[in-house]
Each structure stands twice: as structure tokens, then as C-alpha cells.
Amino acid sequence: MNLPLLDLIIFIVFIAGVVVYGCSFYFRNTSPEDYTTGGGKIPAWAVGMSIFATFVSSISFLALPGNAYLSNWNGFVFSLSIPIASFIAVKFFVPLYRSINSPSAYYYLETRFGAWARIYASVCYLLTQLARMGAIMYLLALPMNALFGWSIPLIIIITGVCVLLYSMMGGIEAVIWTDTIQGGLMIIGALVCLGTLMFSMPEGPGQLFEIAAAHDKFSLGSFSASVSAPTFWVILVYGLFINLQNYGIDQNYVQRYMTAKSEKEAIKSAWLGSLLYVPVSLVFFFIGTALFAYYQAQPHLLPDALQAPGMADKVFPHFIVHGLPTGVTGLLIASIFAAGMSTVSTSINSSATVILTDYYKRFFRKNASMKESMRVLYITSLIMGILSIVVALAMMRVESALDAWWALASIFSGGMLGLFLLGFVSQKVRNFDAAMGVVAGILVICWMSLSPIYFTDGAWIKFRSPFHTNLAIVLGTTAIFIVGFVVAGIVNRNTGKTAQKGKPAHPKDKIKQ
Numbered sequence: 001m002n003l004p005l006l007d008l009i010i011f012i013v014f015i016a017g018v019v020v021y022g023c024s025f026y027f028r029n030t031s032p033e034d035y036t037t038g039g040g041k042i043p044a045w046a047v048g049m050s051i052f053a054t055f056v057s058s059i060s061f062l063a064l065p066g067n068a069y070l071s072n073w074n075g076f077v078f079s080l081s082i083p084i085a086s087f088i089a090v091k092f093f094v095p096l097y098r099s100i101n102s103p104s105a106y107y108y109l110e111t112r113f114g115a116w117a118r119i120y121a122s123v124c125y126l127l128t129q130l131a132r133m134g135a136i137m138y139l140l141a142l143p144m145n146a147l148f149g150w151s152i153p154l155i156i157i158i159t160g161v162c163v164l165l166y167s168m169m170g171g172i173e174a175v176i177w178t179d180t181i182q183g184g185l186m187i188i189g190a191l192v193c194l195g196t197l198m199f200s201m202p203e204g205p206g207q208l209f210e211i212a213a214a215h216d217k218f219s220l221g222s223f224s225a226s227v228s229a230p231t232f233w234v235i236l237v238y239g240l241f242i243n244l245q246n247y248g249i250d251q252n253y254v255q256r257y258m259t260a261k262s263e264k265e266a267i268k269s270a271w272l273g274s275l276l277y278v279p280v281s282l283v284f285f286f287i288g289t290a291l292f293a294y295y296q297a298q299p300h301l302l303p304d305a306l307q308a309p310g311m312a313d314k315v316f317p318h319f320i321v322h323g324l325p326t327g328v329t330g331l332l333i334a335s336i337f338a339a340g341m342s343t344v345s346t347s348i349n350s351s352a353t354v355i356l357t358d359y360y361k362r363f364f365r366k367n368a369s370m371k372e373s374m375r376v377l378y379i380t381s382l383i384m385g386i387l388s389i390v391v392a393l394a395m396m397r398v399e400s401a402l403d404a405w406w407a408l409a410s411i412f413s414g415g416m417l418g419l420f421l422l423g424f425v426s427q428k429v430r431n432f433d434a435a436m437g438v439v440a441g442i443l444v445i446c447w448m449s450l451s452p453i454y455f456t457d458g459a460w461i462k463f464r465s466p467f468h469t470n471l472a473i474v475l476g477t478t479a480i481f482i483v484g485f486v487v488a489g490i491v492n493r494n495t496g497k498t499a500q501k502g503k504p505a506h507p508k509d510k511i512k513q
Contacts, residue, residue, distance in 0.1 A: 022166025051273025
């Protein structure tokens with residue numbers, strides 16, 4: 001189908017406006033510091049909105065309502081873990097990064113365990129970002145293709161080029177300020193959609209709550225002690241580890257802490273960006289529940305093809321096109337694109353920063369000039385943007401892009417989080433101890449992630465993981481802790497040694513970046 005002219009105009013104006021506004025920051029980038037940290041002068045509220053917008057991808061915008069429509073609010077338990085993870089991040093990690101004053105999150109690992117740790121973590125990060133950007137752009141293209149018949153490759157290329165253009169030219173300031181606009185649009189779009197649903201019920205908003213309560217739609221899931229099902233406790237623990245990784249060690253967020261004016265402002269931005277997601281995710285789940293009640297009360301409005309359980313993720317896009325007034329539909333489609341664009345632009349800029357600080361300046365040109373550094377940032381932004389488009393196009397050949405992304409993310413992120421925490425908690429753990437811990441953690445994560453796929457029958461089935469896959473990062477990180485400490489206790493002979501010889505034991509003992 002074709003969009004009404006007004007909706008199409010709203011959508012095009014939004015996309016063009018974001019690109020032009022983002023590109024206008026090109027003239028403000030006079031140094032690598034401006035490009036990567038905004039000169040450390042961006043207001044805390046804008047940084048916080050950028051953190052929020054980065055966290056909310058187009059996957060969240062479409063998947064959370066679909067999840068609530070199909071089942072209940074079990075997935076919202078993930079959001080309930082955010083305040084705990086945020087407290088740990090602002091208490092320990094934000095002051096750490098501000099004290100070492102490096103735009104790279106992985107510089108700290110070299111101060112603790114040597115260059116191998118920095119390389120390992122940064123490679124994991126870059127591979128994860130490529131998979132993330134590719135998955136988001138591909139999954140963003142699916143509903144647009146289903147609703148309007150637009151070509152999937154064309155949607156991917158246009159989206160990728162638009163985001164690449166302003167994130168490459170404008171640097172971190174362009175990313176943060178466009179994220180702020182996009183984050184605001186996402187919130188407005190979600191609230192407008194929820195309000196429309198509630199007041200479109202035949203018997204008024206109260207009918208929504210009656211139908212939802214009758215079908216147990218507000219349940220947070222089972223409170224049993226099972227480790228093989230997504231119970232309340234499994235999702236809570238999983239969310240704690242994932243969110244600690246996001247707000248504690250992810251370059252996308254750490255780099256934003258460095259753009260704030262002071263440590264106090266960085267802490268404010270971390271709290272704003274994390275806590276804002278909790279009520280907004282609640283709105284997304286409420287939309288899914290409202291959709292269920294809306295079509296229960298008016299089943300003739302939902303095509304038979306969308307009433308099957310496997311079609312839950314397509315119900316919200318259907319409502320956006322057929323249930324919203326003209327003009328509001330364009331706003332919601334722009335909101336979905338905003339969610340995807342903000343996440344991809346962040347990944348492009350942060351990846352370029354990692355390549356410059358962790359590779360080019362560390363191993364090739366330690367004293368690179370300002371002009372040379374800026375050239376590297378522009379080129380690597382371009383390369384990462386192009387590669388993300390290629391990955392998104394390649395995702396068209398994968399059976400499940402979302403499953404592929406989750407599998408890769410759990411493997412890479414588990415090792416990174418465990419390594420950071422191992423280095424932060426104990427100064428007695430050294431280079432070799434940490435390496436052995438990481439190997440053990442990765443093996444555990446691979447076993448938990450892959451054994452359900454490959455150990456399905458015969459004699460191999462007894463080697464299949466009995467744990468829910470969401471616990472992969474939890475047990476993988478725990479394995480790194482335990483093995484790292486045990487090896488440290490066996491191998492470390494001299495209690496006075498707190499770091500590998502020749503390496504500083506504390507991150508404030510600077511090394512050449």
C-alpha cells in the first residue's frame with residue numbers, strides 16, 4: 001500500500017531534517033576531541049537523552065509491544081533491573097572512566113592486563129557493533145516492506161546512507177543532539193499511540209483494563225525457582241548483567257560519560273538515560289496490552305492472517321497504518337526510524353573512536369597530528385557505515401536475524417563484562433590469570449548458547465545445557481570470576497605483585513594510549 005501524502009511528507013521532512021541538522025555540526029569539529037567527546041561541554045540532559053535513545057532501538061519499538069500482545073509483562077522485569085545496574089555504574093565505573101580520561105572504554109583493560117585485553121575487548125566490541133547495526137537496519141526494513149511494499153535492500157541502503165552521512169560528518173555532537181530529537185519523538189509517538197488505543201475502545205478506557213486483567217496480561221511471569229524457563233528471577237538476573245554491561249563497560253555509553261562537563265554531570269546523564277527507559281518501556285508494554293484488548297473488543301478490525309501467534313510482531317505496524325489518523329501514522333513511522341537511526345549513528349561514531357584510540361594511535365602513529373587523526377575518524381566512520389549496510393544485506397540470507405544477533409551478543413558481551421569486573425574487583429589478578437578466566441567464560445557461554453542447537457538427540461543430548469539461554473552471560477561472567485581468582489591463587493607466588501611486570505597496577509598510572 002502507499003502512504004497518504006501527508007504521512008509521507010511528515011516522514012520525509014523528518015529524515016531530511018535530521019540529516020541536515022546532523023551534518024551542520026561538521027564545522028564545529030576542529031579537533032579529534034571535538035569529534036569523539038564534544039570537547040567535554042555537552043549538557044547532562046542532552047547526554048542523558050542520547051543514552052536513552054541509544055538504548056531504545058527499532059527492535060524495542062516493535063518487539064516489546066508484540067511481546068506484550070502475545071503474552072504478558074514478563075519482559076518488563078528486564079527494565080526493573082536497570083536502577084540496580086545504574087547504581088553500580090555511577091558508583092564505580094563512571095568515576096573510573098572520568099579519572100583515566102580516555103575516550104576508549106578499553107584503555108583501562110590495558111592498564112590492568114596488558115595490550116591483549118584491550119585488543120580482545122575492542123575486537124569483540126567492533127564485531128558486536130557490526131552485527132548490531134546490520135540486525136537493526138534489516139529488522140527495521142521488514143515492517144516497512146510488509147506494510148508499504150518498499151524494497152528491503154533499498155530501505156537498508158537509504159537508512160544506512162542517511163545515518164552514515166550525519167554521524168560521519170557531525171561527530172559525537174551530531175549524534176547526541178540528533179539522538180535528543182529522536183528520543184523525544186519516540187516518547188511522543190508512543191504516548192500518542194497509547195492514548196489513541198485507550199480512547200478508541202468501544203466502551204472507553206476502562207474496557208481495556210477489564211479485558212487485559214481477565215486474560216492475565218499484567219502478569220510479570222512465574223516466580224518459581226526454575227532455571228530453564230524465563231521466570232521473573234531469570235529475567236531479573238539476566239537484565240542486571242546485561243544492563244551492567246551496557247551502562248558500565250559499553251563504549252557507546254562510556255564515550256558519552258566523557259562528553260559531559262564534569263563527573264557530577266556525567267553521573268546525572270547516566271541516571272537520566274537509564275531511568276528514563278523504565279517508564280518508556282512500560283508504555284511500550286502497555287501498547288501491546290492495549291492492542292490485545294483493542295482487537296479482542298473489535299476482532300473484525302484485525303485480518304485473519306495476523307491472528308496467528310507467530311504474527312504478533314506485525315500487529316502494531318498494522319495498527320499504525322490502519323488504526324491511527326492521517327498524520328499520526330507518519331509520526332509513528334518516523335518514530336520507528338528514529339529509534340533505529342539513533343542506535344546506528346551511535347555505533348558508527350563509537351566504533352571510529354575505538355579504531356583511532358585503540359589501534360591507530362596505539363600501534364601505528366602514537367603522535368598522529370590533529371589533521372591526521374580527523375582523517376582517520378572520517379575514513380573509519382565511512383568504512384564502518386558501509387560494512388554495516390553490507391551486514392544488513394547479508395542478514396537477508398539468515399533464517400533469523402534476531403536470533404543471530406542475540407547469539408553473537410551473548411558470546412562477545414559475556415567475556416567483556418567478566419574481564420572488566422575481574423580487573424576492577426581484584427588487583428591481585430594478573431595477565432595470565434585473566435586470560436584463563438576469559439577462556440573458561442567463553443567456553444561456558446558457547447556451550448550454553450550453542451548446545452541447544454547442536455546437542456539435540458542421541459548420546460549428545462546429555463551434554464545439552466539445562467539452563468535458559470538468557471543465563472549465558474550470567475554463568476559466563478561467573479566462570480571468568482571463579483577461574484580467574486583460582487588461577488591467581490595457584491599461579492601468583494608473590495603477594496606483593498599486583499600486576500604483570502612492566503604494567504601499572506592502577507589505571508591512573510598512565511601508559512601511552
